[in-house]
Amino acid sequence: MGFRTDSGAGRTWYFVGLDLGQSRDFSALAVVERFEIALGGRDAVTYETRMAWRYRVRRLERAPLGTPYPDVVERVRALMRGEALAGRCTLAMDATGVGAPVLDLLRRAGLGCGIDPVILTGGERERCVGGVWRVPKADLVMGLRVMLEKNELWVEKGLAGAEALRKELASFGSRRPGEHDDLAIALTLACWRARRKVEGIWGTRSLGL
Numbered sequence: 605m606g607f608r609t610d611s612g613a614g615r616t617w618y619f620v621g622l623d624l625g626q627s628r629d630f631s632a633l634a635v636v637e638r639f640e641i642a643l644g645g646r647d648a649v650t651y652e653t654r655m656a657w658r659y660r661v662r663r664l665e666r667a668p669l670g671t672p673y674p675d676v677v678e679r680v681r682a683l684m685r686g687e688a689l690a691g692r693c694t695l696a697m698d699a700t701g702v703g704a705p706v707l708d709l710l711r712r713a714g715l716g717c718g719i720d721p722v723i724l725t726g727g728e729r730e731r732c733v734g735g736v737w738r739v740p741k742a743d744l745v746m747g748l749r750v751m752l753e754k755n756e757l758w759v760e761k762g763l764a765g766a767e768a769l770r771k772e773l774a775s776f777g778s779r780r781p782g783e784h785d786d787l788a789i790a791l792t793l794a795c796w797r798a799r800r801k802v803e804g805i806w807g808t809r810s811l812g813l
Contacts, residue, residue, distance in 0.1 A: 615640060618662070618689050621794030622680060622697040623786045624673070624706055631676045632786035633683070635663035636757075636794040659757045659798055664765030664787055673702070677709045684715040696720045696797035698789060699736060720797055724789075744792035745776055751795060 616639045625631040636659050643654040663683075667676055684693055699707050699721035707721050724741045731738050751757040752773075759766050765787060772788040 616692065617798075618693040619794040619798040620680070620684065620689075620693060620695045621790040621792065621797070622676075622695060623789040623793065624676070624698050624701075624703055625667070625669070625671075625786055626702060627670070630669060630784060630786045631667040631671060631673075632790045633663075633665050633680065634661060634787060634790040634794050635683070635689075636660065636791070636798055637662045638798045657756070657799070659751065659795060661757065661759045661763060661766075661769075661791065663760075664763060664769055664790075666765070666768075666786065673706050674709060677706065677713050680710065681713045681715055684717050690716060694718045694720065694797055696722055696793040698722060698724060698793060700724045722793055722796070739796065744789075744796055747799065748773075748776075748788075748792045748795055751799070757795065 616637060619636045619638060621634045621636070623632045638657055638659050640655045641658050643656050645654050646652060647654055665679075667679065680695070683689060684695065695710070695715065695717055697703065697707065697710065697719065700723050703721065703723070707719070710719055720737060721735070722737045722739050724744070725738050727740055727742070728738065730740065730743060748757070759769070769787045769791065772783075772785050775783060776785055776788045
């Protein structure tokens with residue numbers, strides 16, 4: 605894919621968001637690179653160098669309308685097992701509606717990475733049941749907007765699909781008939797997984813890779 609890996613001072617990991625389309629919607633994926641940068645100075649408690657995560661959109665793809673789900677799965681497999689991502693990637697996929705049978709296909713495809721299925725909901729709190737996450741769509745939208753406002757998320761210069769993404773984000777969360785939000789959903793899933801935190805003995809930390 606021609607990814608550069610010199611954008612951060614620390615560990616780099618890739619998170620892929622997959623939105624599954626149906627007859628009138630595209631299936632789409634977004635690849636987000638997470639890397640560490642040094643902020644300067646030392647933490648007052650741990651005395652370690654102060655670091656922060658930053659995120660970069662590295663790839664956006666749409667499958668043609670009507671693409672069979674097995675073909676979508678094969679594309680995801682090729683991406684995850686490709687030289688750029690193999691061994692350092694995680695997939696977050698939309699398991700709403702048709703997602704359950706596609707999840708089975710993905711699990712059997714030998715992606716070589718972890719898979720986090722996510723069911724988008726209307727208003728309940730985020731929770732995980734039986735290995736499947738239920739996340740309010742509004743939380744995904746808000747999380748992405750916060751990242752953009754804080755300049756934590758960057759889009760790779762000249763990235764194919766960036767203009768389509770920009771148009772989707774302009775009306776994200778209030779889609780009208782005839783409009784698409786597949787790239788935006790794929791991006792929110794990737795960013796949600798990249799930023800997810802858990803409580804640890806030393807406080808909140810990244811959930812890991």
